[in-house]
Amino acid sequence: MSSMNIPQSSLARVIIIGGGFGGIALAKKLANQDIQVVLLDKHNYHNFQPLLYQVSTGGLEPDSIAYPIRKVLQGYPNFYFRLAEVVEVIASEKKVMTNIGDIRYDYLVVATGSETNFFGNKNIENLGMAMKTIPQSLNLRSLILENFEQALLTDDLHERDALMNFVIVGGGPTGVELAGALAEIKKGILPKDYPDLDTRRAQINLVQGSGRILPAMSKIASEKAERFLEKLGVNVWKNIRVTDYDGNRVTTNTDTEFEAATLVWAAGVKAVTLKGLDAKELLARGNRLQVNEFNQVVGHSNIFAIGDVAQMQTESHPNGHPMMAQPAIQQGHNLGLNLIRLLENKPLRPFEYKDKGSMATVGRNKAVVDLKRFKFQGVFAWFVWMFVHLYFLIGFRNRVVVFINWVYNYIRFDREARLIIRPFKKNR
Amino acid sequence: MSSMNIPQSSLARVIIIGGGFGGIALAKKLANQDIQVVLLDKHNYHNFQPLLYQVSTGGLEPDSIAYPIRKVLQGYPNFYFRLAEVVEVIASEKKVMTNIGDIRYDYLVVATGSETNFFGNKNIENLGMAMKTIPQSLNLRSLILENFEQALLTDDLHERDALMNFVIVGGGPTGVELAGALAEIKKGILPKDYPDLDTRRAQINLVQGSGRILPAMSKIASEKAERFLEKLGVNVWKNIRVTDYDGNRVTTNTDTEFEAATLVWAAGVKAVTLKGLDAKELLARGNRLQVNEFNQVVGHSNIFAIGDVAQMQTESHPNGHPMMAQPAIQQGHNLGLNLIRLLENKPLRPFEYKDKGSMATVGRNKAVVDLKRFKFQGVFAWFVWMFVHLYFLIGFRNRVVVFINWVYNYIRFDREARLIIRPFKKNR
Numbered sequence: 074m075s076s077m078n079i080p081q082s083s084l085a086r087v088i089i090i091g092g093g094f095g096g097i098a099l100a101k102k103l104a105n106q107d108i109q110v111v112l113l114d115k116h117n118y119h120n121f122q123p124l125l126y127q128v129s130t131g132g133l134e135p136d137s138i139a140y141p142i143r144k145v146l147q148g149y150p151n152f153y154f155r156l157a158e159v160v161e162v163i164a165s166e167k168k169v170m171t172n173i174g175d176i177r178y179d180y181l182v183v184a185t186g187s188e189t190n191f192f193g194n195k196n197i198e199n200l201g202m203a204m205k206t207i208p209q210s211l212n213l214r215s216l217i218l219e220n221f222e223q224a225l226l227t228d229d230l231h232e233r234d235a236l237m238n239f240v241i242v243g244g245g246p247t248g249v250e251l252a253g254a255l256a257e258i259k260k261g262i263l264p265k266d267y268p269d270l271d272t273r274r275a276q277i278n279l280v281q282g283s284g285r286i287l288p289a290m291s292k293i294a295s296e297k298a299e300r301f302l303e304k305l306g307v308n309v310w311k312n313i314r315v316t317d318y319d320g321n322r323v324t325t326n327t328d329t330e331f332e333a334a335t336l337v338w339a340a341g342v343k344a345v346t347l348k349g350l351d352a353k354e355l356l357a358r359g360n361r362l363q364v365n366e367f368n369q370v371v372g373h374s375n376i377f378a379i380g381d382v383a384q385m386q387t388e389s390h391p392n393g394h395p396m397m398a399q400p401a402i403q404q405g406h407n408l409g410l411n412l413i414r415l416l417e418n419k420p421l422r423p424f425e426y427k428d429k430g431s432m433a434t435v436g437r438n439k440a441v442v443d444l445k446r447f448k449f450q451g452v453f454a455w456f457v458w459m460f461v462h463l464y465f466l467i468g469f470r471n472r473v474v475v476f477i478n479w480v481y482n483y484i485r486f487d488r489e490a491r492l493i494i495r496p497f498k499k500n501r
Numbered sequence: 502m503s504s505m506n507i508p509q510s511s512l513a514r515v516i517i518i519g520g521g522f523g524g525i526a527l528a529k530k531l532a533n534q535d536i537q538v539v540l541l542d543k544h545n546y547h548n549f550q551p552l553l554y555q556v557s558t559g560g561l562e563p564d565s566i567a568y569p570i571r572k573v574l575q576g577y578p579n580f581y582f583r584l585a586e587v588v589e590v591i592a593s594e595k596k597v598m599t600n601i602g603d604i605r606y607d608y609l610v611v612a613t614g615s616e617t618n619f620f621g622n623k624n625i626e627n628l629g630m631a632m633k634t635i636p637q638s639l640n641l642r643s644l645i646l647e648n649f650e651q652a653l654l655t656d657d658l659h660e661r662d663a664l665m666n667f668v669i670v671g672g673g674p675t676g677v678e679l680a681g682a683l684a685e686i687k688k689g690i691l692p693k694d695y696p697d698l699d700t701r702r703a704q705i706n707l708v709q710g711s712g713r714i715l716p717a718m719s720k721i722a723s724e725k726a727e728r729f730l731e732k733l734g735v736n737v738w739k740n741i742r743v744t745d746y747d748g749n750r751v752t753t754n755t756d757t758e759f760e761a762a763t764l765v766w767a768a769g770v771k772a773v774t775l776k777g778l779d780a781k782e783l784l785a786r787g788n789r790l791q792v793n794e795f796n797q798v799v800g801h802s803n804i805f806a807i808g809d810v811a812q813m814q815t816e817s818h819p820n821g822h823p824m825m826a827q828p829a830i831q832q833g834h835n836l837g838l839n840l841i842r843l844l845e846n847k848p849l850r851p852f853e854y855k856d857k858g859s860m861a862t863v864g865r866n867k868a869v870v871d872l873k874r875f876k877f878q879g880v881f882a883w884f885v886w887m888f889v890h891l892y893f894l895i896g897f898r899n900r901v902v903v904f905i906n907w908v909y910n911y912i913r914f915d916r917e918a919r920l921i922i923r924p925f926k927k928n929r
Contacts, residue, residue: 156650
């Protein structure tokens with residue numbers, strides 16, 4: 074199986090590593106071209122990361138935010154998907170080595186995205202929870218529910234409080250959205266589910282290293298989001314950096330400490346590097362691959378990188394574009410057009426980022442939206458947030474199911490996927 | 502935590518072990534009574550087993566057929582749910598020992614249901630797949646998809662055929678429904694998802710030990726179901742018993758052998774016994790607890806058993822009632838009324854089973870229904886099957902989401918939950 078059973082043809086072969094927002098956007102652009110496209114991913118599905126926090130908090134079913142990659146590519150001629158983990162890229166031989174065999178490319182596109190960055194803290198990595206994949210989100214969902222079941226059983230008030238104490242590290246959209254959702258669960262669901270437990274003692278702490286939450290958004294968005302969180306009962310801690318965690322005690326760079334059975338680490342991401350493309354001179358901050366305005370990796374005319382894994386230094390974005398869906402999608406589109414131009418011997422067009430704004434939701438009727446010209450917060454922002462997320466979710470069925478869940482959760486103040494399908498603690 | 506933090510009160514305490522159809526039906530009947538009810542289950546959700554095969558085949562999301570037990574009991578006074586595994590029942594002390602502590606009862610109800618019965622065959626237990634729980638169904642879903650991904654990669658035709666060969670052992674409703682669903686996937690999805698694989702070579706074999714499939718249903722239902730399956734391309738093997746499996750080769754009591762990477766064992770169930778209530782003289786065939794007409798366990802006036810775990814010998818059902826949802830629900834209802842009568846010092850009323858019929862679905866527009874007076878098959882039966890399953894599914898949101906999925910799958914000939922969220926082979 075040296076070639077993964079992918080036919081050699083006279084067509085140029087583009088290998089895309091990663092079926093996230095960037096990889097899928099690129100693949101779609103290459104449909105119906107005289108190009109052989111091979112998409113490699115270690116999962117057989119595309120995962121809509123912006124809604125993972127709703128899976129963790131029982132608001133959505135995991136399958137609603139996943140979509141089979143093969144279905145995306147259905148009907149495209151010359152397309153091949155392979156479920157594979159890339160072991161190494163050997164650029165000198167134009168070859169990708171994977172766990173299912175090796176394959177040569179004419180053009181390689183790295184779209185591997187990003188993963189949680191624990192900044193080398195092994196304790197936090199081992200004892201804290203991350204929320205970048207569906208299994209991770211399901212583990213967090215299980216842990217939250219298991220903690221409340223356990224809190225019921227102990228007579229030790231200290232232990233009980235720790236089991237109901239949540240420390241979320243990182244005040245970006247993920248941290249803010251998770252904190253808001255947990256606060257709503259505390260208010261709407263816990264008292265009904267656990268009438269024999271004093272769930273008012275549950276604490277949700279959001280810890281942010283810098284002086285404001287949602288630092289990538291406007292000041293007004295940060296302020297409003299903080300006010301929304303406080304209204305929901307979240308304790309927002311600013312200018313505090315979490316330094317360590319022993320499974321119960323959370324230490325910080327200040328005197329503040331927390332005793333919490335759950336620490337969620339949402340304080341940083343780093344690009345997913347590939348062996349063979351991880352030389353120091355290729356990498357920028359957060360392990361991102363340095364690319365030029367055509368998304369070409371420095372020094373490699375036939376290797377490209379898009380999305381979170383790519384850092385394109387521009388005047389407006391000296392540290393690269395934000396690690397979000399939009400830049401990935403737009404770079405995927407542009408690279409698709411460029412690959413077609415390349416094969417037609419036409420000059421490449423530089424990537425231009427169209428900032429469509431950013432947004433975050435805190436809770437029901439509470440969201441913040443920054444557009445280029447307008448910034449708004451509250452109910453309307455919340456509707457915009459929902460509409461945009463439904464729009465970018467892949468798959469008609471997913472959209473309908475997510476919409477139904479949202480309507481149900483809104484009307485009933487409920488989240489019915491509070492299920493421990495696979496216990497987390499037991500498997501730890 | 503000797504008492505699981507459940508208050509001692511002057512009320513009589515009923516402990517229900519198991520939140521399946523029987524346990525939930527009973528709990529509902531005891532709401533708003535002067536009875537303390539403690540429901541123990543090792544999962545925090547009720548699981549709608551009749552639809553597990555749709556989870557395995559990507560037609561439904563797992564969370565749609567699960568429902569949080571705490572939500573069922575919300576608002577009932579004097580109700581306590583505990584996530585616990587029962588270790589032993591000590592009848593002489595009216596005590597249940599669990600992994601979270603011990604608790605005394607005035608009345609104990611065993612509603613532990615049933616589990617897969619491999620009849621002692623360790624090879625089949627270790628290498629075959631069962632489908633009685635949600636994690637098991639998700640494992641099967643992953644395995645099916647992983648096998649096709651692997652089939653793509655091999656040049657060994659023998660190996661490839663084995664990866665696409667499914668042997669389902671047991672011609673009851675579970676086996677029939679799973680075989681039908683796989684056949685529809687073969688026809689409608691595989692050719693589109695795997696254009697580079699000759700998926701026509703995929704084989705679905707249903708192996709039944711006796712002379713007809715669906716032996717508990719009418720002859721006409723069996724015959725029609727078999728014809729439906731054959732129309733869908735399923736190979737139905739009758740009067741063959743599978744005797745062993747080595748992970749690839751399936752041997753039988755005849756010359757027939759199969760080479761298959763997937764064997765699903767749906768050929769038998771046995772009651773889930775509890776230590777302390779597993780004395781030989783208590784048990785009937787399949788480890789079921791012998792109960793009298795009031796569901797009282799032989800020799801124990803304050804211990805009851807309902808549903809799959811109970812065998813009530815009656816004239817019409819000398820081997821006990823069928824191990825299905827209906828007898829469990831009806832026994833739960835009757836026992837609820839009887840417990841109330843017991844506490845009012847009124848005489849108990851014997852259980853009378855109202856056979857509401859049985860049904861099985863084979864595929865789109867293809868189902869068989871046996872009612873007392875009418876037996877019918879085909880499109881109308883299929884609609885009845887869907888309606889009944891939606892009706893008995895717990896939870897409004899679940900019903901809506903399942904309904905939406907069915908409509909979508911029907912119109913689009915699709916099943917979008919074909920996701921390998923947690924790979925099965927890797928964890929093996």
